[in-house]
Amino acid sequence: GNEADLTITDFLEALGEDDNTKVIGVYMEGVKNGEHFLEVARRLSRIKPLVVLKAGTTETGAKAVSSHTGSLAGSDTAFSAACKKTGVLRVDTMKNFFDLLSAFQDQPVPRGRNVLVITNGGGPGVLAVDACEKLGLNLPLLEQELRENLRREFPPHASLGNPLDVLGDADESRYRLALEAALKSDNVDAIIVILTPQAMTPSDEVAKIVVEMSKNTNKPILASFMGFDNDSTPVRILRAGGIPNYDFPESAALVFKRMYDYYLVLNRPEESLAILTNIDENEVVRIKEVAEKEGRITLSLEESFKIASAYGIPVPKAFLAKNAEEAGQIADYIGYPVVVKVDSPDILHKTDVGGVILNINSREEAVRAYELVVNRAKTLMPQARVFGAIVQKMVPSGREVIVGAIRDPQFGPLMMFGLGGIYVNFLKDVSYRLAPLTPHDAMEMISETKAYTLLKGVRGEPPADLRSLTDIMTRFSQLIYRFKDIVEMEINPLLVYEEGKGCMAVDIKITLAKRKTEEKEI
CATH class of the missing domain: 3.40.50.261 (Succinyl-CoA synthetase domains)
Incomplete structure (x- = not known):
């Protein structure tokens, strides 16, 4: 029904306490309270199997759910991640639903x-x-x-x-x-x-x-x-x-x-969240306040680097240049070779507009590179806001992965991991979990992707630094979990070096929530 009073989660609690119920099967179209569902499902799954068949997995199905019960079907990806986190067994057909229930019974x-x-x-x-x-x-x-x-x-x-x-x-x-x-x-x-x-x-x-x-x-x-x-x-x-x-x-x-x-x-290990060291939450607050005062919800790349660094995530030396002369001065300061990349909240794929120039080895090259990337961006995307260009220290190449997070309205921050670089939208080799992540969660996410094979080493390559990678993923997850006004974050690419040599986040995007305007009294 419409769950006008009792919700599915309320019934789950009752069935969990019923000694005559050996396995619980639920058909559902949406979740009224994601936090309550997570708490109950996590507790129940340790007692008896909880099998869920959820409708509304497509755009058309989600619309039908809304018109049927008035519920929001919500993000299907987030719901699947919620099932993995809590131990719920999700199935996708009625046949699989009843097949599994009969076996557990x-x-x-x-x-x-x-x-x-x-x-x-x-x-x-x-x-x-x-x-x-x-x-x-x-x-x-x-x-x-x-x-x-x-x-x-x-x-x-x-x-x-x-x-x-x-x-x-x-x-x-x-x-x-x-x-x-x-x-x-x-x-x-x-x-x-x-x-x-x-x-x-x-x-x-x-x-x-x-x-x-x-x-x-x-x-x-x-x-x-x-x-x-x-x-x-x-x-x-x-x-x-x-x-x-x-x-x-x-x-x-x-x-x-x-x-x-x-x-x-x-038999899942009871694992606590990692206790983070080397973090500076005051720096995160300071940077967010500056953006809010300026009416911005998208942080500059320089600001994003500073927030990542404040949470112990390794980043290269990088500064925002607001003109060509500054670009040359910054390049001299951080040392060559450097990268110059356009800094705009409206340009998601900088390479598509020629907004990244690598291997710059002199002040003159840095000045020219600034002019090139800024002019290209303004020509190809005239509506885009351009803050300037980031001058960034070149770092050694590594295996490229993506670590992202987005805030789901029902279940909170949703973490993503997969193969990174410019082909991420085409390969779609990604896995998901709800934040915050334990090291075990992070390792599970990695192992569910094809990226894991590359990270273990192929064709004589040494294995990658998975310990450093899982540490960064847990830090990233706690960052978005701790700061509720961060709605989206992405490191792409995160360069993963060989075992013992760590990782480096070379491009980061952070988006804040829109501030609610106070209604005026009439």
């Missing part, structure tokens, strides 16, 4: 990611292990002793790998032997049992064996009896015995992956 949470597939059909077995591997699950072999025991009982051409193929002529005894071995194995955390209809395979008896074997184990068992409808005898036997059955094995693989995700939630 009757099966134990796995204690690892190792899956054994047992099948009487080669093709479905291969598809199942393909699906598992794509989902990041492990596919172990049974221990050698267990395989040797099975070899004595199975036909010579039976495959005892993973998938473990009991063959198309298997009777219920082969399934029993395979399941017994899987349950004894220390290598196996969960089992997917596939059965395709065969003349020699008594599906009803196999279903009874699967149910029987599940009664005395803490390993989840999921079934995919293919080609049987929900009212068929084997499926009814499975359902009555608490064994979820899926039409296709890929669905079972996905369900197990999400069950393993919940295992990770339950």
Whole structure:
């Protein structure tokens, strides 16, 4: 309904306290109070699985939600980040929603990611292990002793790998032997049992064996009896015995992956926020006050550098030049080589307008560079406000990443990490979390992107300084979390050097909230 009185979060609290509720499934279209939802969801997910299907993920869907209930669908990205932070399991279809609920209702949470597939059909077995591997699950072999025991009982051409193929002529005894071995194995955390209809395979008896074997184990068992409808005898036997059955094995693989995700939630380390040193909050306040007095919401690059530096984020020497002569003087002061880049709050991509000149090695070059970048900006973007140009010390090249943050109206500051540089909008290799970040959060964000492969080192490159990178990400997240009037920040690129050599933020944008004008009394 419209949640005119009680909200979804209120119902979640009640269900969390209900001993008869083993798993909670929620369809939702929006969140009334993001902070309350985060607090309740974080607490609940440590007690029982919380599965959420949220609508309004597209622009059209969000409009329909608004007209339907009067709720704001909100940022879908922020909602997903909220789910990750609190341990909520988000699904995107009704099928996945009910598939996962049925598994949590009757099966134990796995204690690892190792899956054994047992099948009487080669093709479905291969598809199942393909699906598992794509989902990041492990596919172990049974221990050698267990395989040797099975070899004595199975036909010579039976495959005892993973998938473990009991063959198309298997009777219920082969399934029993395979399941017994899987349950004894220390290598196996969960089992997917596939059965395709065969003349020699008594599906009803196999279903009874699967149910029987599940009664005395803490390993989840999921079934995919293919080609049987929900009212068929084997499926009814499975359902009555608490064994979820899926039409296709890929669905079972996905369900197990999400069950393993919940295992990770339950075993997530309790990590405190990093205690920051070398910060100067008074400097941040001073810079913001100057901008506010001048009626600006966008900070200059020089101001952004100063705020980053005040929070312990490494930046190059850089100063704002308001004319060409100043540019030459600053270049002499900080030492060559230098970079000259136009400073404008209205030009997001300086290179697109020729607003960046590198490798300047003399005062004369710095003067000419200032004139070039400022004139290009004014010619190509005549409406843009141009503060002047930043003269910045050249720094060594490194691996380029982006660290950003934006304030979501429901859930607060949302952090972003990904591959940086000029191609970030095209590659879109990014991950998200709600601020503030712990070092563990930051490392998770990094590992979810392709940038992680580059940062670990490729083609003989040494690994990058991930300790420094996670430190900068946590500092950046605490900066926007601490100062509520900062609505958007971005470091792009952040140069990450090899292990032990730190990072350098070479371009930063910071935007403040618009000040609310006081209404005049009439």
